Amino acid sequence: MTELKILVSGAGKMGQQVAAAVAAEPGMSAVGFVDGLAAAGNLSGLPVASDAAGAIEALHPDVIIDFSNAAWTPGLARIAIEHGVRLVVGTTGLPDDFVPWLSAATSQRKTGAVVAANFAIGAVLMMHFARQAARFFDNAEIIELHHDQKVDSPSGTAKTTAELMRGAREAPFTHPVSEKEPLPGARGAEYGGIAIHSVRLPGLVAHQEVIFGGLGQTLTIRHDTTGRDSFMPGVVAAAREVMKLDHLVVGLDELFGLR
Numbered sequence: 001m002t003e004l005k006i007l008v009s010g011a012g013k014m015g016q017q018v019a020a021a022v023a024a025e026p027g028m029s030a031v032g033f034v035d036g037l038a039a040a041g042n043l044s045g046l047p048v049a050s051d052a053a054g055a056i057e058a059l060h061p062d063v064i065i066d067f068s069n070a071a072w073t074p075g076l077a078r079i080a081i082e083h084g085v086r087l088v089v090g091t092t093g094l095p096d097d098f099v100p101w102l103s104a105a106t107s108q109r110k111t112g113a114v115v116a117a118n119f120a121i122g123a124v125l126m127m128h129f130a131r132q133a134a135r136f137f138d139n140a141e142i143i144e145l146h147h148d149q150k151v152d153s154p155s156g157t158a159k160t161t162a163e164l165m166r167g168a169r170e171a172p173f174t175h176p177v178s179e180k181e182p183l184p185g186a187r188g189a190e191y192g193g194i195a196i197h198s199v200r201l202p203g204l205v206a207h208q209e210v211i212f213g214g215l216g217q218t219l220t221i222r223h224d225t226t227g228r229d230s231f232m233p234g235v236v237a238a239a240r241e242v243m244k245l246d247h248l249v250v251g252l253d254e255l256f257g258l259r
């Protein structure tokens with residue numbers, strides 16, 4: 001079997017972790033970084049380029065794994081598709097027209113791409129299991145816990161989980177309202193009858209609990225992320241799977257056949 005050659009787009013925190021994960025994986029190797037804002041040079045023994053077309057022509061990658069910036073990813077994707085290179089995209093905050101464009105471009109070229117907002121397999125399974133449980137319980141609450149530097153509350157994962165849970169049922173969940181609320185907001189935010197509580201503390205990374213309540217029982221589904229390495233098994237799996245695809249797949253749940 002020939003080695004999969006991976007070019008890493010974005011030489012930041014995620015990009016460097018991806019290059020290390022790929023280097024440790026049998027059957028694949030990192031051939032370099034491309035980063036629109038980086039000076040040409042070397043990083044962890046790999047060449048760094050700022051020109052995507054030049055890097056592709058020099059290094060002949062099979063797959064580009066992109067964890068960079070939404071301002072860079074669409075241009076990079078266009079160049080990758082033009083050169084017949086497969087794409088795994090983890091960058092978030094992408095423009096709304098990006099996924100429809102990539103879907104059309106990959107179908108036309110009969111080539112593979114994966115775009116996923118969350119590469120942590122456990123988080124994807126947590127959402128999947130929560131969606132499965134949603135129709136069996138009328139009450140559910142979500143507690144998400146993150147480090148104190150997080151800019152948004154609730155987390156995107158909590159909001160997506162609530163949307164998936166609500167979408168799995170005909171009626172909204174039952175949302176008990178307290179008769180008295182001496183401290184307003186004590187019941188958290190609410191979506192589709194699901195109360196969502198955001199905890200922000202130094203020392204936390206990214207954690208979420210989905211608690212279902214029914215007659216004489218509760219069911220708790222919990223996922224804990226302890227570091228950026230949590231994303232790596234999903235990224236590496238996507239790099240392998242993208243070689244078998246002839247179209248765009250959005251989300252690890254679709255890639256793993258969970259939908």
Ligand SMILES: NC(=O)c1ccc[n+]([C@@H]2O[C@H](COP(=O)([O-])OP(=O)(O)OC[C@H]3O[C@@H](n4cnc5c(N)ncnc54)[C@H](O)[C@@H]3O)[C@@H](O)[C@H]2O)c1
Binds near residue numbers: 012070118120231
């Ligand atoms: N999908 C997932 O599971 C997942 C997980 C973690 C992070 N992310 C996303 O990955 C991306 C990178 O995260 P990070 O923590 O490595 O960030 P980072 O800031 O450490 O690295 C970003 C890299 O992108 C480059 N960059 C920034 N703006 C650019 C521009 N305009 N043009 C070209 N290059 C540019 C920077 O030079 C830098 O090397 C973010 O969008 C983040 O939300 C996704």
